[in-house]
Structures are given as C-alpha cells and as structure tokens.
Amino acid sequence: MDISFFRRGIKLSRRARPGKIEQIPPPGRAVLSLQQGSGPPAEPSIEIGETVIVGQTLAQCASGSGADLHASISGEVTAFEDLHFPNGTTVKALVIEGDGKDTWAEPERDDKPLIASPGELLERIRRGGVIRQGSETKSLAEVIGEAMSPRGYLSSTGSTVAKPVRHIAVRFADQDPHLDALAAMTETIGDKTADLDLGVKVLASITGAEQIHFVLDNKQETPGLDKLADDNDYAVLRLDATNYPDLSSPMVARAVSGKEPDTAFKRVHENGILVLDVDTVLETALAARDRRPVVSKLISVNGPEGAGVFEARLGTPLADIVSAAGQKKEIGKVVLGGPMKGIAHHTLEFPLTKEISGITLFGRDQIDMAVNDPCVGCGLCSMVCPIRLTPGMLSRYCEFSSWDLAQEAHLFSCIECGCCAYVCPAGRSMVQFMVQGKSELLSTRRSES
C-alpha cells in the first residue's frame, strides 16, 4: 500500500538496481550552459575560435559566489548559443566542436590538501565548479557560505543569526527511489573510499562540522563504507529510500540531528546541518586535491524501454544519452530528474548540465495528466504531507488567491515533494498551486519592500 497509517510521505516501488555504470563517449559537440544550478551565470573568459582542452576554464563566476565552468571535451569554441531552460529562462551557452582527441589538462595535484586554509579550500571548490546536487542545485561554495553566515536572506521570523555547521550528512541514494545514479555510484565506490574520506574531511575542515553522517538506503550493502565510517567515527544511518521523501534534505536533517529544521525558504542548512550527495563530496575531493574540475556527471535514465546509469560529459545532448539507454520508441514526455520532483522539458535537444541527475521518460500512453477537478475534501493529502500541512486547503487558498490565508497556513514551509498530488484522487496539480502561490506572495512582498 502506498499510504501508511503511521508514517507520513508515500511508499514508492524500488527499481531493480542496474549495478553497473556505463560510460558514454565524449560527444562531437558539447553545449555548455553558462548557468549551472541556480545563481548568476558565469562570465566567459575565452573568445570564440579559441582551442580548449578538457578541464580548461571557460567561464568564471563574476561575484565569487557561483562556480566556474570548464571545457568537457577538447576542441574549438565555435559559438555562443541561446539555451532555453525548462523553467522558461534563456541562458547563453558555449559550443565546443570536438577534435576527437580528448586531451586533458595536466592536473595540479596537491597531495596534502588538508593543510590548506579553509578559505583556500573553499576557493578550490568554487574554481572546480562543484555544484550541490539534490533539491536545490546551487554552487557548493555558495551553499557553505550561506550555511555558515546567512546573509541577504529574509527569514520567516526576521532573524539572521549565524549558526555553525555541526553536522554534515552524506546521502548515498537519490531522494526519488526511481533514480539510481547515487545508488550505482555507492555500489561501485570500492576504490573511491579514500576520495570520499578526503572530501568529507575537506568539507569538515571548511565548515568546522563536528559529526559526519552517512545516510544509506537500508538495502545497500556497503562493506567499504562501513569500514570507513568505523575507522573515522562517522555515524551511519540507514533509511528506507522507498519511503519518499525520507531522503530529502529536511527529513535527513531531522534523522541525523533529531530536530526538525524550518523548511520555509529552503533554509534547512541554517540549522547547522549540511546535507550533500555523495557525488558532490567526491567532486569536492577531486577539486581540492587534484584541482580537477567537474566535467562529467552520473545520470540515471529511466524509460519505458531502457534504463541504466551512465557517466557522460557535461554538454552531451540528452538525446545521445537516451539512445544509449536503448530507448527507440516514440516518447511522450521527458522529465529532467525523477518522476516526483523532476521538471518536464519540451525537447531532448538539451545538453547535460550539472543539475540534471536523471532523465525519466514516459511513453505516450503513460502520461498522467492532471484533471484538476475541485477538491473533494478527502484529506489524503493531509495524511501524506511530510511537512504536516493541509495541502488541500492550501491549494484552494492559492487557487482562489487568498494569499494571506495561504501564508498563515505555512505555504512557505512546503517542500514541493509532490506527495499530495501523487495521492490526490481529484487529480489536482497541487504543486503547481503551491509554486504559483509562493511566487505570487514573493513578488508582492518584493514590490512592497
């Protein structure tokens, strides 16, 4: 049964683990968006016509708050292109025509990165282009900065007190059990445990975190990780990933600290808990030690005909990845991310960016359209809402523009996990109402202040 008596959230079926990561060869042409994750786009530091090699910096973040962008294939920068994101924004992208040689830049290896100062390490992460994955994709350096001293944010209570980061939780499975990039990485982590350890230590050194937690799916068998945790006194926490959204940041934060963080404005990390995905930690290690930037990405593909976990260079067209997964039939819907929280896109002619952790494909016959009938008041949404809201009422407040009531009913605490819409018998697009309500409220607030 997908709804439990005693537990909020929903139960999703687990996919069979593919267990193996397939490599996708570097594409002939890579399109690299200047914006990776939320935040301002980076400023290009090269000219059209220049020849680049893998790992060479293409664009730098202007304000020092974002993450740099690096070439993912070697070749010639031929053009700036407009890239249409699924959220409606248009961002400039660099196009590299590959030379087929895949020449890599020589890494500047630093064997003892932990000696470096926290500021230096943070700068290496930023220059390495590390993006925090998960619900809010954003430059890791920026996330850490925010967690350590929240600035510029208007909190719901108006307080802007700095809180030290006390816990770092490393997630070894995707939030959405239909995605399995992280799980596949965890299964094949064997030789990378040293990297993982280093990444964790680098992060702890930057933030001064006291406790590291490994958050694993309870079905994962991870002798290497267990040993690592034992040796270093890291806490291991096993959760059932099929209990969606138990692996989302606020739920993980509660599981590791025993305290519930305020989810309003996605400020989970302000409560002194940093929840990161394992790939982010590995990238951190590489950026800190080898100064090797992020140029490729693990991606989980899930479609009616083919599924698998692939490692592909940034900028690879999604269509290539999808056909590598064996998908041939006509597709009705493309979702960037998992089925619960991913964003539908109107085309597969879109390059792989750092924020895409999976692709979910639906055949024409598999599409669930929202019917948006009136709420029948069954209350199932209140039963599953992990944030203990009353989504049925909230969606009606938003539908009929009762913004004050919506805010009183803690609209901003909603994490948009989609559990309410998943169970809604009237087929209401609950998440849409919430997102719309939030943006409406924020824009009024902005125009008022």
Add this chain to the structure above:
Amino acid sequence: MTNQRLVVSISPHIKNGRTVRRMIVTTIAALAPAALWGFYQFGLDALALVAVGITAACATEALITRLAKKRSSLGDGHAVLTGLVLALLVPAGVPFWLVIVGAVMAILVGKMPFGPLGGAPIYPALVGLLIVATSWPTEIRSYVQPTTAPVELKVEGAADAETPRDAVFIDPSDEAEYKTADLFLGKQVGPIGAISPLLLLLGGLFLILRRVARWQAPLGFLLGMGLAAGIGHALDPSGCASASFHLFTGSAMFGAFFLCTDWSSTPVTPWGMFLFGLIGGGLAVLLRIAGLPYGAVPWAIVIMSLATPIFDRITPTPFGKVASHA
C-alpha cells in the same frame, strides 16, 4: 526521435492511480456485506427500496446537470453512494415514495447547490434522510421484523416492530432480553443496512485498510459513544443502557465508519477528525438519552458537520515550527 511533440507538466509525473470514482466504488463495496445482510433479513422489499433510492438519486443528478448544462457527474458514482446510504438508513417498511423524496432532496438540497462533489457541508444522504425523517416521523419508523430476530418485544400502539433502542427506552428492564452477541451479529430490528455491527465493522476496517477512510474519526466516534454511555450507565442504569447496547444498536456502527468518514463534511486533520468523532459520539448518546425518537446518530453527525470548519483549524504544527508559533 527529433521534433516530437512532448508533453510538459508540473511534477509529480506519476500518480498512484487513485481516483474519486475508485474510492467511491471501494466505499460501496465496503457497504455491500451489510446491505446483503439487510436484504436477507428484510427480504425483497429492502432490495427494492435500495434500488429505488439509487435510481432516484442518479436521475435527479442527471437531470440537474443537464438543466444546468454542466458536465454529467454521474460517472464518479457519488450519486449511487448517496442513494445507497440513504436507503440503507431507513427501515425496510417505509413506502417507496419516502425513499424517492429523500434521494431527490439529498441531491437537490444536500449536494448540488454546493458543487458536484467536495463542497457539501453536510453529508448529502443525511440531508435527505433527516428531511424525510422530520417530515414523516411516523412513516420513517416503519420497522419490520427481521427473519432471524430472536427477541420480539411488542409494545402496544407501536409500529410493526420495535427497535431494541425504543423498547429499552420505554422500559429499561428490557435490556436484559437482548443478548449482546445477537445484537452484534445483526439479529435485531433496525434500518436496512445498519443492523449488523459485525459486517459494518468489517466493511469499515476494509475502508480503513484501503486508506479510503481514516481511523481517527471512527475510533473517536465509537470511543465517544462508549464513554458517554458507560458513564451514563454507571450513574443511572435505568436512564441509560450499557455501552455495548448503545454501540450495537441503531446506526452507531454505520455512523462511525461510513458517515464520520465522509470527505467534505468532516475535518481532515488527525486531531480534528478524532475530536469530531469523540464529541459526535457523546452527542449521539445524549440525544438518545434525551429521547430523540429517530436518528440520534445522524443528527449528532450533522450537528458536528456544521462545526467542521472549526475542527479543521486544529492543524498539526508544521515541520520545523515551534508549537506555540502555530
């Protein structure tokens, strides 16, 4: 694979396949055993009454949607459920026209003015039932002796058969005549679908297991009735029958599992539902002790339904908020 038309919509992109129609069909299925028992006990008359009730409800809804030039809402099955619940809550001896008027009123007054589904402040079937019950108080009490009733207490001047509750109200010493097991198994006089606490309990548990209904309201209701009756019985055994007697007679079980768990007319938050049930159950016993001649449970639930917006304000503290802040 290029140039296809792809669908764009907001997350989540999967659903659990739950539809209003399926949930209503589940509810009807959960009512089926109790209804079948009623047909067995009261014969073809009962079956005919149920058929008439369902037909009248569906016809009224179809007519209204057509007149209002709206999309027909018959498909979700709610009209069927309304007619069924209404017919199951009347005794088998009522005239056909009474059930027809009740079903028409349920849809016309109780349901359609508030939108096809989801807006009704009071359970539509109860609106219909109470309209006919107040309009024809004598006819609504046309109880029929069931096939297997072991106790037949006849009170002079009463209708054809006397419900255990009426008999005990008139003479508290009659309570000893009714064996709790008989009452529980459904060997008693009463409304067509509400005489078998056992089958209603099973149906209700089925609903709860299928997550169509939640457990808070039924538990609260049964607890409320049990507590109120228990206290009343302890204080004055001749004025108030025992808790088990109250729970197993009349439409107590029916109310707990099928009326307290309605969607729009009951609260949605856990404590709201529990308190709704608890107070409703206590109120039902009070109404019975006060001698309301018919429909103590329906009335109690209707009264509580009017307070649903208040109960809906008892929301749990959201994740990460301090309790006092809410």
Add this chain to the structure above:
Amino acid sequence: MRNKIWFMAVVLGIVAFLAGLALAGVKGMTTPIIEKRILEQKIKPSLDEFFGSLDLENDCIEDRQVLDLGKDARGRKQVTTLFLGKKGGKVVVAALKTKAAGFGGDIEVLTAFSLDDKKILGVKTLSQSETMGLGARVSNDAEPFIQQFSGMNYSDGVAMRSNGGLVDAISGATVSSVAFTAAVIRATELVETNVGSAAAN
C-alpha cells in the same frame, strides 16, 4: 434651535407623550375585546363539551375566579383561572388551566373535575409544541392516552404507571406524557386545596 439640548428633549418628550396617549386609548378599547375573545374561543368550547350535559345553573365563564399561584422561580406572579359550575346553589364542577414543561415547550392543559364523586370529567390540551407524530399526539382528543383520564378518581392522586399509578404513557413519547400528566396532577392539587374555599363563597 434644532441642535439645542432642551429642544431635543422637548420634541422627544412630546412625541413620546403623544405615543403614550395613543397607546393608552387603543389599549383601553381593545383589552375587553381581547379577553372576551380568549375565553370564548379557547375555553368555552371545551367547557361546553365537559359540562354541556349537566344543565348547570350558571355560566361558568361569567363566574370565573382568578387563583393566585404565588411566584415562580424567577419571581414572576403566577395566576390561573378557575371556572366553577353550580347546580342547586352548590358548586358541583370545576375546571382549570395548568401547564408543565414538555419536550418542545410548555404543554397547557385544561382539566375538568366533578366535585361530588371526585372524578376527572375530562382533559384537553390547550396548547403544546411537542414532536409531531409522537408527543404531539397529546393534542388529539381521541388518543387513548387522553381518554384514560376521563372518569379517573383523583382523590387518591393521579400518577404515571412507573410511579405506581394508573396512567400509561404514549409509547415513544414518554417526556410529553409525563409532562401532560404532571399538568393534570397540578390541577388536581389546586382543585383539592382551593375549591373548598371557593365553594363556600
């Protein structure tokens, strides 16, 4: 001038005075008509029914007495009207109006007594607001519950069967039946205590 206090007081005073005059006039004209109407339309038909066959010497509507019942819980004065019928110069029958709280409000009952043989001649509901089809059956004269009072000996006291008396309740309408009986009991008590002195007058 219109905003001066004294002017306001004067205008209001004049208006109130004229209104008072008008009301006093109308009240004086209508009061006797109203009283007569009530007696004739509500009490007389019942009294005729009870006493019609007795050939009373007097008109009991004319020979009515007002009984002071003392004050109720809220300190309001309570009165009722006693109707006496004479034969041979002697008071032989009496009737009076009493009330008791029923299920939906007060039930008002007119009870007629035959004083010689200490029997109830009949009872009649003057007003009630009980549940229709159940408690409201007390207003039906043909109801066995109402009929059973006629001819009942009241000197030993009237009581419900559950209290060891002879009165059977209407099934399903115990509250109304008890209230109705309570009103009759009250009437018997009043007759017992008051008619002796009334007859002497």
Add this chain to the structure above:
Amino acid sequence: MRTLTQEFTKGLWEQIPPFRLVLGLCPTLAVTKSLEGGWGMGLATTFVLVCSNILISALRNVIPPKVRIATFIVIIATFVVITELVMKAYTPMLSETLGVFIPLIVVNCIILGRAEAFASKNGMGRSLLDGLGIGLGFTLALAVLGGLRELLGTGKLTMFAQANLDLTIIPLGEGREFLFKFMVDPPGAFVCLGAMLLLMNLISERSAKAA
C-alpha cells in the same frame, strides 16, 4: 428623480425587500409557514411602514437630527403596538399565528431603513407611495413564499383562517396533517428562499440578456 408611479412600483420588483434588498429576512423565514401568515405579516408591516413613513415625513423638519433615530423608533413602536392590539382584538387567529413576530416589526430593518433613507428626506406623498410600494412588495414576497411552503408542506392554502377560507389543493389521507413537513419547518424556509432567489436571478439575468 422617479415619477410618482415609479416610486410606488419600485418596491414590487426592482427593490422587492426580501429578495432584492435582502432586508427583513427574520420575519420572512419565520412566519411564512402559511399563506395567511405571509400576507398577514406583510400587511401588518405595510400598515406600520406607511403610517410611520407619513408621520416621519411630516415631522422631518421638526425632528432634531441628533435624536432622529430615537424619535423614529418611538413612532414605529407606537404603530407596532397599535397593530398588535388591534390584531389581537379583531383577528385573534392571525395574531396567534404571527405571535411574537408582530412586536418584532419594530426592529424590522425595512421600516427603519425607509424612514432613514426615504421618509426623512422626501415629502409626505412620496413617502406614502414609497411605503405602500415597499410594503406591498414585502407582502407579495411573503405571501408567495408562504403559499409555496404551505402548499408543499400541507397541501392546503389558508387564505384567512378566521373566516374559514381554507383551500385544500392536495387532499391528504385520513388522520394526516402534513404532506411534506420539511417545507413548513425552518430549514424548509431557507431552501424555499434560496430557490426563489435563484429563480429571481435567472429571470432578471434573462431579461438583462434580452434587453
């Protein structure tokens, strides 16, 4: 400025009190159990309305503005008590049917509303027509509502009980009092009122479309 005819007719449809002004709902819901109750209440209100309108209009230049409400209430109350006494004396059955709602005419918003909004600003002739129009509109609405409820509820129409002018439209079986008691119960009043509002809105919507 309305013509004198319009001053009278506006109360019959355009500003018919319970439906358009949505005023005086308390008696509308309470006394419309029967046709007789409806028109009786309506006429009693009309009488008070017309009398108070005329008197207030006549005194409008004398009454100090600061105590006008108090004066209005005294005048209205006087007429109400006169109405009550006269009805008790000459139409006792009707008076019993209407019960406490006759004294409650004092607080009927229609009357105070017309006094404040119309009679205190207009001449006696216009005030009379206004009071008459609004009053008759109120009577009409109450009578229709009462007739409908009584017909559905009991199958009868009591024109004037005192004169035995009852009509039995739908004969009932032996020993039965009610056809559909819900309609004469208070909730039935809400349902009927709602239905009539719906009807009024449909009609005016259609006529607005046609225009």
